[in-house]
Amino acid sequence: MSFSVTILGSGSAVPTSRRNPSGQLIECSNRYFLIDCGEGTQMQLRKFGVKFQKIDQIFISHLHGDHYFGLVGLLSTMHLMGRERKISIYGPVGLKSIIIGQLDRGGSKLSFQIHVEEIKPNTSTVLFEDEKCSVRCFPLSHSIPTSGFVIEEKSKEPKLMYEKAKKDGILIEYYHRLKKGEDIMHDGRLILAEEYTETKSKPKQYAYCSDSGYQELTIENVEGVDVLYHEATFVEVLKDRAIATYHSTALDAANIAKKSGAGKLLMGHLSARYETGDLHLKEAKTVFSNCQVVKDGERYVID
Numbered sequence: 001m002s003f004s005v006t007i008l009g010s011g012s013a014v015p016t017s018r019r020n021p022s023g024q025l026i027e028c029s030n031r032y033f034l035i036d037c038g039e040g041t042q043m044q045l046r047k048f049g050v051k052f053q054k055i056d057q058i059f060i061s062h063l064h065g066d067h068y069f070g071l072v073g074l075l076s077t078m079h080l081m082g083r084e085r086k087i088s089i090y091g092p093v094g095l096k097s098i099i100i101g102q103l104d105r106g107g108s109k110l111s112f113q114i115h116v117e118e119i120k121p122n123t124s125t126v127l128f129e130d131e132k133c134s135v136r137c138f139p140l141s142h143s144i145p146t147s148g149f150v151i152e153e154k155s156k157e158p159k160l161m162y163e164k165a166k167k168d169g170i171l172i173e174y175y176h177r178l179k180k181g182e183d184i185m186h187d188g189r190l191i192l193a194e195e196y197t198e199t200k201s202k203p204k205q206y207a208y209c210s211d212s213g214y215q216e217l218t219i220e221n222v223e224g225v226d227v228l229y230h231e232a233t234f235v236e237v238l239k240d241r242a243i244a245t246y247h248s249t250a251l252d253a254a255n256i257a258k259k260s261g262a263g264k265l266l267m268g269h270l271s272a273r274y275e276t277g278d279l280h281l282k283e284a285k286t287v288f289s290n291c292q293v294v295k296d297g298e299r300y301v302i303d
Contacts, residue, residue: 236283
């Protein structure tokens with residue numbers, strides 16, 4: 001099963017020709033999650049070939065416009081394209097009234113049900129979970145209530161070594177139990193699951209930290225993730241500006257990645273004042289070498 005992230009928007013509050021406001025499409029075990037939905041997100045989905053009717057869960061980090069202004073437009077387009085399947089939306093307190101208010105003012109009635117679950121400030125909890133993956137939220141440090149998200153695969157069943165089992169005369173009806181890690185007693189013989197299965201791969205994790213100032217609490221919430229996306233609105237020369245606006249520098253993001261033991265760091269939410277992410281990358285690499293500045297349209301495989 002694939003696990004990937006497509007960057008729909010890598011800029012901050014002011015859109016540019018290079019960077020759309022925040023938005024990411026995460027595919028995890030055939031589940032499609034949209035995180036944040038800045039202005040123009042539905043056009044980005046089309047531009048980068050994403051079939052957005054596959055999206056069943058949307059997560060909004062906070063109620064600054066560059067993270068949700070595209071939401072009602074996306075829902076409206078889903079309606080016009082004949083969607084009937086329910087969609088679940090998770091975001092801060094107040095999001096539900098915004099969605100309902102915008103739709104009501106325009107006399108719009110959707111052809112599908114929307115379920116809005118509001119996240120109380122400073123909450124850490126699992127928002128979505130099924131047999132394949134889960135999404136949990138945790139608080140970030142920003143000027144208004146803001147959540148980060150961690151998407152995690154569920155543990156996979158061990159892979160059965162069919163040829164070995166067949167050669168040793170293991171009954172077919174035991175295969176399923178062995179894959180689940182169950183030892184079996186048969187005719188006085190103990191059949192050990194570990195001898196007929198390959199070790200399970202460690203479940204992968206992806207963490208999304210949108211607008212946030214540097215805080216130690218983030219480190220424990222993203223500890224050990226395979227890939228960490230962290231905002232890096234500024235570089236260190238504008239540290240005072242970052243602190244005043246509850247944003248981070250590239251160096252802040254790199255320190256979070258290093259201290260949390262993340263496998264890789266992706267940086268985004270760049271201020272429109274930067275033509276490229278070269279300064280951010282140079283700064284971050286002084287602390288954490290395995291890092292990148294993301295660009296709109298890029299797809300990253302979590303492996």
